[in-house]
Structure formats: C-alpha cells, structure tokens
Amino acid sequence: MEHELQLGAEDPLEETRLLAAALQAHSRRAAARGVAWSRVEANLSVEGKSGVETKTMPSSAAADRARSADAGVAAPAPTESPRILAPACATLEDLRAAVARCTACELCRTRTQTVFSDGLGARRILFVGDAPGADEDRSGVPFAGAAGQLLTDIIEKGMRLRRDEVWIANLLKCRPSDNGKPAPRASESCSPWLERQIELMQPRIIIALGQAAASHLLGSDDNLARLRGRVHERRGIPLVATYHPANLLRTPADKKECWQDIQLAMRAIGLQLSS
Ligand code: SF4
Known part of the structure; x- marks a missing residue:
C-alpha cells in the first residue's frame, strides 16, 4: 500500500x-x-x-x-498545420472558416479575431498588406483604420473603383501582439493560408503594399525602392509592389510614386485610367 x-x-x-x-x-x-x-x-x-x-x-x-x-491568456489548442489544412479548402469561405480556427502560431493567443479579407473582388485585383493592426483586430476587416481610409481613397478616388470590387488581404491573418512587422516564423506559419487564398481568388494582378508583403511574395531581399516601379511575375500572376498606406501617412511625399505604381498596375491589366 x-x-x-x-x-x-x-x-x-x-x-x-x-x-x-x-x-x-x-x-x-x-x-x-x-x-x-x-x-x-x-x-x-x-x-x-x-x-x-x-x-x-x-x-x-x-x-x-x-x-x-x-496568465489570463487563452492558449492554443493543438492544430494541424496550415500546410495540410489550406490545400484541402475548396472555397474561399471554407478557407476563411479554417483560418478562423487556426492556432498554428503564437499570434492566436493575443488576437481578438482572425482577419481574412475584404471585398468581393469583381475586378480580380488583390491588394496584400503585411498584418492586421489594432483596428483590424477589433473589426475583423483588413485596412480598417487611417491607413485603410487612404487605401480606400486610392481605390475609389484614384482607380475609380469601389472598394468592394477588389480584394484586400494581409500576409498574416492575426495581429502581431506588438503591432510590429510580421516575425519570420509567424509569416512562415501563415503563408499557406495566403497561398491558397491566391489560388482560389486567381487575381489578374497582385499589388503588394509595403516591404514585408513585397519581399515575402517575391521571395526577395531587395528593398522596396528596388522592387517598386515595375511589373513582376509571380507564378504567372503580374505583381506590382508599392508603399504601404501607413508609410504614406508618415511620408506623404511618397504618394506620387505610389500613384505611379498603381497606374502601372492598372495598365498591366488593361484597366482604363481616369483623365
Ligand atoms: S497568424 Fe496565421 S498561422 Fe498564426 S495563428 Fe494566425 S492564422 Fe494561424
């Protein structure tokens, strides 16, 4: 005993x-x-x-x-890898639901919700930023704050499209806890979700917003100054890199170059430029 x-x-x-x-x-x-x-x-x-x-x-x-x-923080439950789950999603709604359950990296512990995409994409133009911020984490909508308003202006006043005619997404689907740049490990974990998102959307063009998105999507260490100003091809899809709207808020002088990039993207898919 x-x-x-x-x-x-x-x-x-x-x-x-x-x-x-x-x-x-x-x-x-x-x-x-x-x-x-x-x-x-x-x-x-x-x-x-x-x-x-x-x-x-x-x-x-x-x-x-x-x-x-x-510590008062919800910890992740065990999950299968996005690398396994993402390719099995047959529709964007399946994918959105799978992303909402994702606990593949530590960002799931601090998010309010996942941020998948915005817009219906009738024009099949996909904007990709880096990661959700506080406004996006709260609302579940990418580019929801001041930077988002500037992106809306670019789309609506510049491109003369409605915001819901394009898709807007991010490299990461959860907000980095320090509101900072996506950490390489989180980007790697999250990448299969974006890859499947692009496969299912089949955009005519991708517009990468900022250094992190441009570097990740192009697999390049070049800085944004070298990546912007030309049309790349990414797995058969044209891609133009330009400034992140948050950077434009800090450095309004770059807006002119951003608009040149947007015009370049529009020309690449034969979209009429407004006079
Ligand atoms: S950032 Fe991406 S990989 Fe990490 S938990 Fe969120 S959805 Fe999953």
Whole structure:
C-alpha cells in the first residue's frame, strides 16, 4: 500500500521517512499519469488530505494551457498545420472558416479575431498588406483604420473603383501582439493560408503594399525602392509592389510614386485610367 503524507509524527526521523516515502509514491503515481514534476511538488502537500482539489496535467500541451490560463491568456489548442489544412479548402469561405480556427502560431493567443479579407473582388485585383493592426483586430476587416481610409481613397478616388470590387488581404491573418512587422516564423506559419487564398481568388494582378508583403511574395531581399516601379511575375500572376498606406501617412511625399505604381498596375491589366 502506498504511503500518504502525514505531517506531525512525533519522531522527526519518522516524519522525514514518511515524507520521503510519500514523495516517492506521488512521483510514481504522477509519472504513470504523465504529470510534470513541478505539478507533483505543488500538489504534494494537499493531495487527498486537505480537501484542496488536485490538478493533473497529462502533457506538455496541457501544462502550456495551464500556464497561459494562469496568465489570463487563452492558449492554443493543438492544430494541424496550415500546410495540410489550406490545400484541402475548396472555397474561399471554407478557407476563411479554417483560418478562423487556426492556432498554428503564437499570434492566436493575443488576437481578438482572425482577419481574412475584404471585398468581393469583381475586378480580380488583390491588394496584400503585411498584418492586421489594432483596428483590424477589433473589426475583423483588413485596412480598417487611417491607413485603410487612404487605401480606400486610392481605390475609389484614384482607380475609380469601389472598394468592394477588389480584394484586400494581409500576409498574416492575426495581429502581431506588438503591432510590429510580421516575425519570420509567424509569416512562415501563415503563408499557406495566403497561398491558397491566391489560388482560389486567381487575381489578374497582385499589388503588394509595403516591404514585408513585397519581399515575402517575391521571395526577395531587395528593398522596396528596388522592387517598386515595375511589373513582376509571380507564378504567372503580374505583381506590382508599392508603399504601404501607413508609410504614406508618415511620408506623404511618397504618394506620387505610389500613384505611379498603381497606374502601372492598372495598365498591366488593361484597366482604363481616369483623365
Ligand atoms: S497568424 Fe496565421 S498561422 Fe498564426 S495563428 Fe494566425 S492564422 Fe494561424
């Protein structure tokens, strides 16, 4: 029969012996259940004696969830890789739903919701930015804040299209917690979602907004100054790189070059330029 922890034995040596035996017994039972040693230590003094409920943590994933719960953050449940799931999605709506469940990288812990795309894409023009920001995370719509308003102006006042006639998406589907640039690991995890999105949309042209999107889509380390101003071809689809609207808000002088890039993209697909 296994020993129970009984504090308060009269003989200190006997108490030490009982304590050691109880430790060994707990260790064996815990190992059989896959409990982390730190949890055994935490629970040792209460199990079966004090009325305090003992928690069992059968795996490292469960331990991870417990740590996150302690920190007040929802931890990811195990998920299959977007590399496996994305190609199986037959429609954009399937893909959107699969992305909404994605927990493939740490950004799922801090997002409010995934941000998949905006627009119906009747013109089959796809704008791709880098990642959702705070406004997008809140609304679930890409380019929803001040930078989004500028992009809307480019589309509606410049290209003379309605915003819902194009598609707008991002490289990452979840907001980076520091609102910063997409980390390479998150970009790699998320990339299959965007690849499948592009396959299903079959855009006539992609307009990459900013350095991160342009570098990722073109697989190039060149800076934006070298990538913009010409029409690339990406897996059979023309691609034009230009400034991210957030950069244009900071540096309005670049708007003229951005408009040149947009005109270049419009010419590449035979879209009429307004006079
Ligand atoms: S950023 Fe992409 S890969 Fe990471 S959890 Fe969100 S959808 Fe999944």
